[in-house]
Amino acid sequence: MQRGLKILFAVLVAMLAWGAQLASASASSVGYTVKAELPSDQLSKQVSYFDLHTQPGQQQQLKVVISNTSNTTQRFAVSVNQAVTNDNGVIDYSQSDPKLDPTLQVGMKELFTKASGQRVTVPANAQKTVVLTLQMPEKTVRGTLLGGVYVAQLQGKAAKPKVPISIRNAFAYAIGVELREGALVKPNLVLHQVRATQLNRRNFITANLQNPEPGIMSGLKVNAQVMKAKQSQLQPLISQQQSHMGMAPNSNFNFAIPWGNKDLPAGQYILHLTAQAGKQNWQFTRNFTIAKKTVKRLNKTVITPTKRPNYWLYLVLGLIIVALLAVIGYLIYRNRQQRKSLQ
CATH class of the missing domain: 2.60.40.10 (Immunoglobulins)
Structure with missing residues (x-):
């Protein structure tokens, strides 16, 4: 059995060395x-x-x-x-x-x-x-x-x-x-347009966030929830949380909240968005409407998101196969040695 473990260890070392060689070649290129x-x-x-x-x-x-x-x-x-x-x-x-x-x-x-x-x-x-x-x-x-x-x-x-x-x-x-040239200026956060849109043929709700001040924002964390308006119990339909973001002075970006695999229905909605950067905190609530013509246009071209391949699973399966082959090889080798000893 020790010989089988040695074979398996040698295979793993060879695989790691090959991966390191590829990484080095990529960096030097x-x-x-x-x-x-x-x-x-x-x-x-x-x-x-x-x-x-x-x-x-x-x-x-x-x-x-x-x-x-x-x-x-x-x-x-x-x-x-x-x-x-x-x-x-x-x-x-x-x-x-x-x-x-x-x-x-x-x-x-x-x-x-x-x-x-x-x-x-x-x-x-x-x-x-x-x-x-x-x-x-x-x-x-x-x-x-x-x-x-x-x-x-x-x-x-x-x-x-x-x-x-x-x-x-x-x-x-x-x-x-x-x-x-002068003193540092604290950044600020302002919520502008909230709308339904499409990114890479997938439906999203985007909230435009602006830093209108000449100050750098770092460590920005945003938590957003979209709810159906005019309901007795406001349950989030979709939500998105993201941290470790930053904003340049006097800039803006669209914070995207994925709608998921379901069709985007028309109607009235409410966005609740909270943000934090350092000791600064912001809270926003915004009513917005998704028009029927917008729904028709977006749902016509939307595609169902495909699952990303699980590369770690493939790696584990590959290592298991290599280990099994090593064990099988060892058993075959030991069986031949036993037969020779009996002759």
Whole structure:
């Protein structure tokens, strides 16, 4: 039996080594790194992004070093993007032309005189420093401005890509840029439109949440319940809870509450939504209506959600099969040895 266990152990070790080799190959395939050259007026030396306390009218050069660790020449697109909040409740630096929140007074792109649309070529096993010129407005800016230097690896030999960077790039890095001139401003949360919509052909109720202040929100937790209106006992029809979210200053996103597998009926509903971020708490109640024409349009294209494959189950089953084969092999081997000893 000991020999069977040794065989099983050897198989498991081989499988783990193969998985580690794949992970290492995937990590090294990027072929480049990006690093911020932190200036002398950096507020926090413990972070790897630009964290600056600026002055009105200040001009400053920010430097980003691109290191090509591959054996071939690579091309990159460098831009400065506004930080927004995507619909997963994550601060996003990757969007080159996002829809900006109406409360945003000063956009990050406006502050850089030379940034958007730069194309940089870096020879094999070499590095290049990209210089970005920051120009602050003459008038004092309230709160925090947030954005990012976005470096995207370009594919193809075309000098000027005819399609957006987000389609052509293979990998990308984002280095945050956080600027402030005065005191920190607390974020806030406002509930706007609540409506029925469809995401990836699945029905949802979405609640648009806005941070109208120039302050960064972190650790956001939202709990939402949708109920049928005009009922004696208000029982939640659907609910959704999500935590560990964040919001960029002066941004908004659509918090999605999945309807499930049932058809979306028309009628009047009530949304109860509570949120918490640090010591701040918010409570919202909103009546909304789902019109019959909306139901007809959405239910026409909705699909039943498919269950995601359980990869852990497949792994366990695979290990059980390997163990059984090892035991069977050992039993066959022992049976042959016993026969030889009897001859």
